Amino acid sequence: MNRPILAAIVTQNLKDNLNIVKNITNQRFVWAVIKANAYGHSIKSAIDGFSQADGLALLDLQDVHALREMGWTKRILLLEGIFSAHEIPQVIEHECNLVVHQFLQLEWLEQYLSNLSSLEAENFKSKVEIWLKLNSGMNRLGFKSGEYGLAYNHLIHLGFKVHHLTHFANADEANIFPTVEDQWAIFEHTTQWMDGFKSAANSSAILNSPHVHADWVRPGIMLYGASPTGKHQDIAHLALKPGMILSSEIIAIQEITKGDTVGYGSRFVAKQNTRVGIVACGYADGYPRHAKEGTPVWVHLPSPTDHQSGVKVGLIGRVSMDMITIDLTTIPQASIGTKVELWGANNPIDDVAMFSDTVGYELMCAVTQRVPMKVL
Incomplete structure (x- = not known):
């Protein structure tokens, strides 16, 4: 007899949690975040549980390859972008949406394009959409507001389709600087004249700040039935179920x-x-x-x-x-x-x-x- 411990993953609960997100956000587009092996639930479970998501967001190209091998045909977002120029062919092959958060990544893209024929370059730009990341106060990844426009214009000049993304530091804490309001104001001001989708809301912002849901939301922990605040009572009324x-x-x-x-x-x-x-x-x-x-x-x-x-x-x-x-x-x-x-x-x-x-x-x-x- 095997040792009796078991981790059971309930995909129906994941599906139900995704539906709750869609209802809360009035059917906004959803990036279901499945980094860290779908928060420990497995990539295979994520495909089954989040089949109705509009896209899956993660970090590693190895996981992207697994998703495509398992039959996922919708969008995939690389949340930290590429870690070297050598990854670009795989990004094209798997038709990823790609976060760009620093000028070095932009340089890699430009250099790679310069070595392609016109037909190859157009194929690249038709398959890969860019999500430019604004550092609105989290101070981990992203362009500061003053340099964001330069990066945006450069990507547009290269011929990419560009969208806009930021991440909240304190969406689960109302009175800690920078607040959601502080960061949202910077994001809105910086991107107000730019074309493309916008995405800002993580699980906490989905629950607490409906005015920042924008075009795409990016739920993580709530999809798996846990609370972004760490307190179960904060989500008890939502009927989220454990994955x-x-x-x-x-x-x-x-x-x-x-x-x-x-x-x-x-x-x-x-x-x-x-x-x-x-x-x-x-x-x-x-x-x-x-x-x-x-x-x-x-x-x-x-x-x-x-x-x-x-x-x-x-x-x-x-x-x-x-x-x-x-x-x-x-x-x-x-x-x-x-x-x-x-x-x-x-x-x-x-x-x-x-x-x-x-x-x-x-x-x-x-x-x-x-x-x-x-x-x-």
């Missing part, structure tokens, strides 16, 4: 008495007689080693009338490489083989992340290769 359900089983039980300790470092000391469940999941599976005592784990306790019933209990002791320990004192009916949900429909990933001083993004991306994945 990933990480589950395992209780593999052993210990009965300890007051004063006994549990795990490495003896961090947990029993204040009373305690029933301890040992679960097949640890930091080598991607579960956060720094998860605190009380981190919720949902224990499946089916009843004759409700086969999906269960109860949340708390983590005790330190997370080890292959196991965690949970307090089963209040549920004596739990036994070896009882299923548990580490995160998913009954135990939101954001709640687990909060107890681990991180965010749902990190947890779903951190699930390791040794965890079997099943696409539902």
Whole structure:
């Protein structure tokens, strides 16, 4: 028998989440962001789950090739553009939309064009559309406002079709500079006379700032059923569903008495007689080693009338490489083989992340290769 841990990917939930995005944005064009192996959900799941998206946005040409091999025929956006001029032939082959965020990338494009025949150059420009990135205050990638027009005019002169893109630093925080309003004002002012589509709204801006939805939105974390703020209560009203359900089983039980300790470092000391469940999941599976005592784990306790019933209990002791320990004192009916949900429909990933001083993004991306994945 295989170790019982499993990451189940529910593609229908991904589809439902995409429909929620489309409804919120009044059917705007959607780039479904699938970087980092679709936030740990797999590229194959992304194709199935986001089949109704208008395009998929990611980072790596290796993933672009996989998408095309799997039959994706719609738009693909390379969010960080090319990393060297040697990648341009693949960009053309796969007909990518390409972010340009610095002059070096522009120089690569110009130099490559100069070595093509007129027919080859026209083929290039007919297959590749440019998304020029404005640094409106995030200060990672993008042209500053004062140089943006120069880059835009240069690309237009080269004959490319050019669109416009920026990224918000604090769309999930209302009063931190730069605010959405600050960045949107810069974006609007800089691009006001330019042709092309505009895209600015990530998950937080989709939820909180409908006036910046523009032509294309770029949802990421909300497509996978987690909150961009890290707080599940902020999205509970939307009925977003988890794309990933990480589950395992209780593999052993210990009965300890007051004063006994549990795990490495003896961090947990029993204040009373305690029933301890040992679960097949640890930091080598991607579960956060720094998860605190009380981190919720949902224990499946089916009843004759409700086969999906269960109860949340708390983590005790330190997370080890292959196991965690949970307090089963209040549920004596739990036994070896009882299923548990580490995160998913009954135990939101954001709640687990909060107890681990991180965010749902990190947890779903951190699930390791040794965890079997099943696409539902």
